[in-house]
Amino acid sequence: MSLPSSVEVAIIGAGAAGLGAAHALKSSGLSTIVLEARDRVGGRGHTIQPSPDVIFDLGCGWLHSADKNAFVGIAEQLQFDIDRTIPPWRERVLDKGFPPTLRADFLLALEEFYARADQAAKSGRDAPADTCLEPGNRWNPMIHAISTYVNGCELDQMSLLDMEAYQDTGINWRVRRGYGALMAAYGVPLPVMFDCQVTMIDHSGRELRIETSLGTLSASKTIITVPTNLIADESIRFMPALPQKVEAAAGLPLGLDNKVMLALDEPGNLPKDGGLRGATMRTEMGAFHLRPFGQPCIEGFYGGRFARTLEEAGQGALAAQAIDEVVALLGNDCRKKLRPLAESRWGQDPFARGAYSHALPGHAGKRAVLAAPVDGRLFFAGEATSPNFFSTAHGAHDSGQRAAREVMVSFR
Known part of the structure; x- marks a missing residue:
């Protein structure tokens, strides 16, 4: 052509x-x-196969608002299987490093933040979204971390009105082949x-x-x-x-979100499609998806300024950080079972220069x-x-x- x-x-x-x-x-x-x-x-949608038994979406991986998502019908038309497993968020997060009592406390703080943001947005006046954080709340750094995953930036860089304009029906599915x-x-x-x-x-x-x-x-x-x-x-x-x-x-x-895929030898009793996150009280942290689709791997997700710092540190820095965090949560015996497979660098991509x-x-x-x-x-x-x-x-x-x-x- x-x-x-x-x-x-x-x-x-x-x-x-x-x-x-x-x-x-x-x-x-x-x-x-x-x-x-x-x-x-x-x-910014790109599927690779970094090993014979692992499929990895370097970019978008979730059919968000699946009940209103045109790609659900497209997947059905093109005979791509859709996985409707509940995402590895909230209910599916492993207790290791984040006990249920702490997690409930964090989720309450997160919900109260969103409620304050919803109320503040009704004024029609824009402001940085971090103005809706409760001063001194110990969970504020982790609420910032959630923003880096969702928005690609911390809350001080996020428009309150824009954050409130986003619609999410809460139904999130995946495409098995990517x-x-x-x-x-x-x-x-x-x-x-x-x-x-x-x-x-x-x-x-x-x-x-x-x-x-x-x-x-x-x-x-x-x-x-x-x-x-x-x-x-x-x-x-x-x-x-x-x-x-x-x-x-x-x-x-475009804010920045990057993903890393780690091979996991001998998964043991780690749950399929489980979530893993530490109660670290800091923004500079990853969120992990254990054995997505039951594959022998762990997928990590980093956003915001920390993702940019890791990206600028060069190839392999993201995987090294992810391995250290996973080992800190699952124990030293896990280190020898983990190997880097692939990582995204969307900020370095000349035709994207960011995530979303x-x-x-x-x-x-x-x-x-x-x-x-x-x-x-x-x-x-x-x-x-x-x-x-x-x-x-x-x-x-x-x-x-x-x-x-x-x-x-x-x-x-």
């Missing part, structure tokens, strides 16, 4: 948003191309140009002129689905410039600004443009479908 000289619709990015947009346009009769900088589809593998299968029938990095969109003339690493093409319309950090850093330039979009993207930076978006305090309204079309020709999608399902693959997918509908209306 070679780069066409012109198309009616160019979609930039083959992540969940780009795939959703391309599928929505398939039966429109419009000539369409998806321009993807990587050599694969899926964006969420990234599902996205790869979903992208198979689509016209995607790989290794095609877009650097500039000239919208000064009647037709859009799109400069890429493979050459230049013209298009009547374009759907831009790239992560906010690339727009904010002007890795893709607009001519004439779009300062309002750059500012909106800068107010919606959060609104900085005072910037909750920027999602709508980023999503708004320009001149009936430039359309914007991606998880950061979703009003309520941001930071998720299904939010990204739905935003791509929304942008495709806007494109079709504009042609009429």
Whole structure:
């Protein structure tokens, strides 16, 4: 497949948003191309097999709000098995390192924090979410840690109104073969140009002129689905410039979450799909998933500033930290059973530069600004443009479908 000289619709990015947009346009009769900088589809959804008996989602791994998640129907259509096991959170956390009495105390503090945040958001005034922490509460560092897992940042960097806008139905399932593998299968029938990095969109003339690493093409319309950090850093330039979009993207930076997979020899009596977390009273800590799908492994999850520190320390630092934490919780005998398999480094990925978006305090309204079309020709999608399902693959997918509908209306 070679780069066409012109198309009616160019979609930039083959992540969940780009795939959703391309599928929505398939039966429109419009000539369409998806321009993807990587050599694969899926964006921040990427499944690997680091050992013969372990499947690992380096990026998104959970079908959040599964009862409203379009990828559930897509998985069923493509015959991907869905695992409905209860997540390794709350009820499934192992007692080791976090006894039930302490865990109940922590969960009460967490629920009271969310209740205060809900009440404060009713004023309509934005603020850093950490203003809703109870001063001096011993669990505040761990509540910050939860934010790093959920938002990719600590609460001082999180908009209160944005945090409250997120919708979660509490139903979380998984794809047995991997969420990234599902996205790869979903992208198979689509016209995607790989290794095609877009650097500039000239919208000064009647037709859009799109400069890429493979050459230049013209298009009547374009759907831009790239992560906010690339727009904010002007890795893709607009001519004439779009300062309002750059500012909106800068107010919606990608926080950082990274995952690590450890091989586990001789699992012993460790439960399948159990959770593991220490009552460490600190933010710089991981959360662990024991034997996901019953596989002989432990998956670790790190977020926020600590994830960035570990990433910047170089390859292997995340695994070394995870092994030390797991051993501290399960005992020294466990060390010889653990081996590093793989780890993600989303902050170092040139086409992501982070995990998923959060609104900085005072910037909750920027999602709508980023999503708004320009001149009936430039359309914007991606998880950061979703009003309520941001930071998720299904939010990204739905935003791509929304942008495709806007494109079709504009042609009429």
